[in-house]
Amino acid sequence: MNLTLKIWRQDGPNDAGALVTYPISDVSEDMSFLEMLDVLNEQLILDGKEPVAFDSDCREGICGMCSLMINGMAHGPEVTTTCQLHMRSFKDGDEITIEPWRAEAFPLVKDLIVDRSSFDRIIQAGGYISVNTGAAPEAHSVPVSKPAADRAFNTATCIGCGACVAACPNASAMLFMGAKVTHLGELPQGQPERDARVIKMINEHDAEGFGGCTNIGECAAACPKEIPLDVISQLNHDFRKAKHAH
Amino acid sequence: MATRTLPVKRTGKAGSTVFLKTLMAVTGIIFVLFVLAHMYGNLKLFFGEQSFNDYSEGLRTLGEPELPRHGLLTILEIILGVSVVLHIYSAIALWKRAQHARPVRYTVKKRVAASISSKWMRWGGVFLALFIVWHLLEFTLVRINVGSGGQVAGITQNPYELVVHSFQVWWLTVIYLVAMVALFMHLNHGIWSASQTLGWTSTPSARVKAKAIALVVALVVSIGFAICPFFVLVGVIS
Numbered sequence: 054m055n056l057t058l059k060i061w062r063q064d065g066p067n068d069a070g071a072l073v074t075y076p077i078s079d080v081s082e083d084m085s086f087l088e089m090l091d092v093l094n095e096q097l098i099l100d101g102k103e104p105v106a107f108d109s110d111c112r113e114g115i116c117g118m119c120s121l122m123i124n125g126m127a128h129g130p131e132v133t134t135t136c137q138l139h140m141r142s143f144k145d146g147d148e149i150t151i152e153p154w155r156a157e158a159f160p161l162v163k164d165l166i167v168d169r170s171s172f173d174r175i176i177q178a179g180g181y182i183s184v185n186t187g188a189a190p191e192a193h194s195v196p197v198s199k200p201a202a203d204r205a206f207n208t209a210t211c212i213g214c215g216a217c218v219a220a221c222p223n224a225s226a227m228l229f230m231g232a233k234v235t236h237l238g239e240l241p242q243g244q245p246e247r248d249a250r251v252i253k254m255i256n257e258h259d260a261e262g263f264g265g266c267t268n269i270g271e272c273a274a275a276c277p278k279e280i281p282l283d284v285i286s287q288l289n290h291d292f293r294k295a296k297h298a299h
Numbered sequence: 300m301a302t303r304t305l306p307v308k309r310t311g312k313a314g315s316t317v318f319l320k321t322l323m324a325v326t327g328i329i330f331v332l333f334v335l336a337h338m339y340g341n342l343k344l345f346f347g348e349q350s351f352n353d354y355s356e357g358l359r360t361l362g363e364p365e366l367p368r369h370g371l372l373t374i375l376e377i378i379l380g381v382s383v384v385l386h387i388y389s390a391i392a393l394w395k396r397a398q399h400a401r402p403v404r405y406t407v408k409k410r411v412a413a414s415i416s417s418k419w420m421r422w423g424g425v426f427l428a429l430f431i432v433w434h435l436l437e438f439t440l441v442r443i444n445v446g447s448g449g450q451v452a453g454i455t456q457n458p459y460e461l462v463v464h465s466f467q468v469w470w471l472t473v474i475y476l477v478a479m480v481a482l483f484m485h486l487n488h489g490i491w492s493a494s495q496t497l498g499w500t501s502t503p504s505a506r507v508k509a510k511a512i513a514l515v516v517a518l519v520v521s522i523g524f525a526i527c528p529f530f531v532l533v534g535v536i537s
Contacts, residue, residue, distance in 0.1 A: 059406075072406060125409035150407040157400050222413070223393075224400035225316070255315050264400030265316035265393040267420065268492040274412035283501050290498025292317050 054080050054145035060105055061152045062164055082141035089140055106164040112136040117212030122152040127216035127275040134277045154219040157262040171261040172213050179253035180233040182242045195241050205239035208232040210278040220275035223264030228272035230254050231284030248295035319389040324493035326382040338523040344536055348459040355458045416488040423481045430478040445471050466531035479525040486517035
């Protein structure tokens with residue numbers, strides 16, 4: 054199929070950017086979206102032009118490195134990551150606009166690459182449990198109920214890609230935080246630091262410049278791991294009940 | 300043991316985005332209770348002049364003889380006034396934050412999950428605030444007189460006559476009906492959003508219930524309000 058790509062090009066964080074149009078032909082519907090961009094880049098290199106910079110790593114939908122706002126939807130029209138999006142989701146003759154994630158807390162590095170280390174700092178602020186290192190304890194020594202284990206596992210599937218922030222009208226990271234707070238809050242190991250965790254994470258979130266949640270639901274719709282909206286309620290609940298920040 | 304690698308930039312809960320949202324949710328719930336009571340009282344229009352005016356007088360003598368005339372009503376008015384200020388303050392603070400949070404807009408952005416109600420939350424809220432100022436000037440302070448009734452009947456003398464004469468003016472009724480559409484949308488998203496902010500919807504079934512309750516309350520309130528001016532205009536109440 055033949056497509057028209059409109060891609061955001063920007064040399065560096067402080068340079069002006071613009072959408073640049075690239076026609077691309079003979080795209081196979083079996084290609085992934087990133088393979089299609091690889092083909093474009095090879096063509097650009099052959100033509101002596103600067104290739105389009107974009108993030109990717111595992112290309113199997115589990116690492117959270119790929120991003121891209123495709124036709125106004127985070128990770129494109131399917132509920133999956135950009136690397137797992139295939140060209141069969143598009144039609145011959147389509148015009149596809151590709152933009153980077155847009156958020157104050159995700160500063161642009163180059164073209165379609167943004168710096169998502171604000172997520173790392175939120176996790177460093179409180180999204181962990183403190184344990185002594187050494188031999189791993191016997192797995193069954195601390196019982197966990199089936200519903201709690203299921204919910205913890207489901208929310209632990211968050212890969213931190215940032216699609217929730219990209220899709221949110223307020224550029225809020227509440228779904229990301231809610232997933233982590235729910236994941237650790239459902240487990241016995243997460244209890245000692247539960248109060249401090251939620252307060253520290255929200256403090257860091259606000260300090261990074263993310264917006265506030267207005268419960269619209271764009272985040273959950275964009276999430277490639279289908280993290281549900283109720284984790285945001287869980288986050289708010291834990292925050293309201295939290296008594297001490299240490 | 301984990302050692303802290305980063306200083307915590309701010310501690311405490313007040314001032315955070317979630318605190319602002321909680322402020323908005325709690326004051327919002329006060330308004331929901333108020334509009335339910337207000338709507339119920341308005342329906343007394345259907346039971347005739349005596350019934351409506353007795354209800355109106357009853358509001359002023361609420362809490363008597365323990366409280367002076369207009370006593371409890373003044374307390375309620377202060378609570379509502381403070382709530383309006385806090386509600387608008389948190390809304391503006393979060394609106395500003397949201398704009399700072401995305402300085403560069405998308406060229407193409409599709410909204411997949413947003414309801415019409417949620418899209419109109421902020422501008423609908425601004426419209427409702429302006430409407431409430433107009434509404435208070437008209438029926439509480441009686442500074443604006445629309446129709447023939449206003450000049451002869453102050454609200455303290457004959458509220459029924461004031462209401463009926465005002466809503467016989469078609470464009471006034473249209474303004475009120477539009478405001479009730481705005482109120483429906485604001486309540487429909489607001490009640491659900493408040494439940495979520497207060498952490499009451501941490502399961503999928505609770506989410507479905509909260510959305511259903513929000514829709515029902517929004518419908519009951521907006522239709523309950525809207526039928527009064529509408530039936531005055533068509534002449535059922537006269």
